[in-house]
Amino acid sequence: MGEDQKGKRLKRIVFVTVGTTSFDALVRAMDTQAVREELRRRGYTDLLIQMGRGSYIPSKFSGEDGLVAVDYFTFSPTIADYLLSAELVISHAGSGSIFETLRLGKPLVVVVNEDLMDNHQSELADELAARKHLFCSRPQSLGQALRTMDLEALVPYSPGDARPVATHINKFLGFQAD
């Protein structure tokens, strides 16, 4: 994104990801005055949006006048580097990005897409929010969620373990347990 050259100010990046499809309501919410202002108030300097196949193009800012610098792109083969460089992640409710972010220990706000037909996605986000691993919001209430969230209250997520499932499968098939 060409931002790395101008490293004169300390960057605090917010990374937004909509996943493999599109989520215009989230991109639009990121484009509102309330959200931008809140990010600035919290001391974030850069906003990078992975907007997917969406048709809504957010307005870019270079980051002068103390405003949050805004950039966007459509897709990337992996978002790992973006997550790693971010101080706050705002993501769609897909389990892939949720767990990738939690594993890196980054503060996460999940925004549920209410336009999806089979909307089971809020189940996971709500459950993890109830366990204080992340914050859960809707596009229209994102500004408020950012205003009221307390990053100190987050509980680190301890990753699961696939071995018990593998043990069951091995036992069923008659393979020796390792």
Added chain:
Amino acid sequence: MERRNGGGGGFCSFPLLFAVAASFVVAVLARVLYVLYHTGRPLRSKKGVRPLRTLIILGSGGHTAEMLNLLAVLDKDKFNPRFYISAITDSMSLQKAEVYEESIAPQNTGTGDEMNPAHFMKIYRSREVGQSYITSVGTTIVAIIHALWLTFKIRPQVVICNGPGTCIPLCVCSFLLKVVGIRWSSIFYVESIARVKKLSLSGFLLYHLRMADQLFVQWPYLKTKHPRALYVGRLM
């Protein structure tokens, strides 16, 4: 005259035809019941010494990540060869599986394609995200025919899947191969971690049709609602 004779002849053989058809149906039903009876019962251990042809059904994004976490702890010499299938519209998942297989492959891979432990295939999807349930009927039929062809080619002994819609036609076809007697397989289904309170359509169908030998859920609440499911922790 001829038409009347033909008609009369058909009428005469009707009871015979009926008897043949009825006994056929009974035989098929008995076979289905036999297969269902053995579904969920562990295989005899001596059969499990040899490596098993494994069909791994990939879904997009989160599904693939979960599957790769499970594969990471399965013995690749036992689950060998491995056939990966993803939806035709989803090249990312297959790519991730390819990257994973490359990462575990021994450095000096032989040129013989037959010995290759990993194969990658694509299947027509029964339903795209956001597609209406009505048009999914037609696309599901196409997906089933394609699934029949693929399962017949692969003849899996183990099927591992975790939730994408593509897994239903493939599981049904694997089940059919069992009924017909072409290949016995064990079907393992791990419900996606995204399902906290309600099974996905795939999970719901496999649970209630009793087609999965073992069905894992990743949240305790789902286990309380579906007692035949297994809960042994999370993959992610």
